[in-house]
Amino acid sequence: MEKSWNNRAWFLVLPVLALVAFSAVVPLMTVVNYSVQDTFGNNEFFWAGLEWFEETVTSERIHAALGRQVLFTAIILAIEVPLGIFVALHMPKKGFWASLCLILMAMPLLIPFNVVGTIWQIFGRVDIGLLGRTLTALGIDYNYTNDWLDAWVTVIVMDVWHWTSLVALLCYAGLQSIPEAYYQAAKIDQASRWAVFRYIELPKMRGVLLIAVLLRFMDSFMIYTEPFVVTGGGPGNSTTFLSIDLVKMAIGQFDLGPAAAFSIIYFLVILLISWVFYTVMTNLDREDRP
């Protein structure tokens, strides 16, 4: 039977469109509008053309922040994704322990970002923090407030502590959906543990892994609160990531024009990398199919 094709149902999404325009599209347009102007307050704007964009793409300060951001995100993904998969593979499949694991794993995800920052800020302090005091007692010279490497390690460990369980929970959900028959077939073929992982578990987890990688990429690329609370971007500028720098520029210095140009470029970079991740991972899936 020929199905009739009617696109008029699309009119039903008009209210959502209006709401999104009001809350997202128009504010984004405002950012573009500010990026080509200069203001000294008092709501007076002066035409600046492409000056802020030129300043942003040639600014050493922003290049440095971008470099730190890319490094941070790369380290985070390189640790959290394999670790999350590893944890998911070793979680109990059913029963009391499975439920307990799930609850324990979900705990860090429920803690607000600024509280996570505060926990680690105190945890790492050499005078009153458990971690800081223990490391000092062991003879390790650890101080995240004046050593850039210590600050980086603290911020990275904090992020791993906070977000690995998201990757693990998503992978766990992916693993749970694999029918038992696949494992039985693998057993009959005497497949090794690695072969089972490589040809059954990993392909079946691809969908959830795509979501996990995208979420972790975007979240870590936009990270603000936790490093801001723990290190405030210091020592020096060593943990000043892109959004910390952006907020300093927009709200600290009230440079709306340069900050707007900066945010647009920031947005474009996120859009590009997310699109590449998405395209690569969805197309890998397609090539596997006969």
Next chain:
Amino acid sequence: MAWMAWTWPTAAFFVTIGSLLVLMTVLAVARPEVPRVGILRIETTRGDRLFISLLGSAFLCLGWLALMGPPLWGALALCLIYAAAVFRWV
């Protein structure tokens, strides 16, 4: 709307993007999109190719600004060539 400090160039920019979207919608109704696989070996529809063109053009302009500085007329010409190439081969 004066308090939002809109300018003509921003308006022109968004009108261009907006009309491109309207044009694509009309085209999609008149001649439904057919996905195809091009030189990137990914499946793209007409809308995907527009997205790739616009995003790539933004980076072309930024690159031009970083290397040559304003004005961007040269970059604009480059973007048009790039977009035509994307629509032809990707």
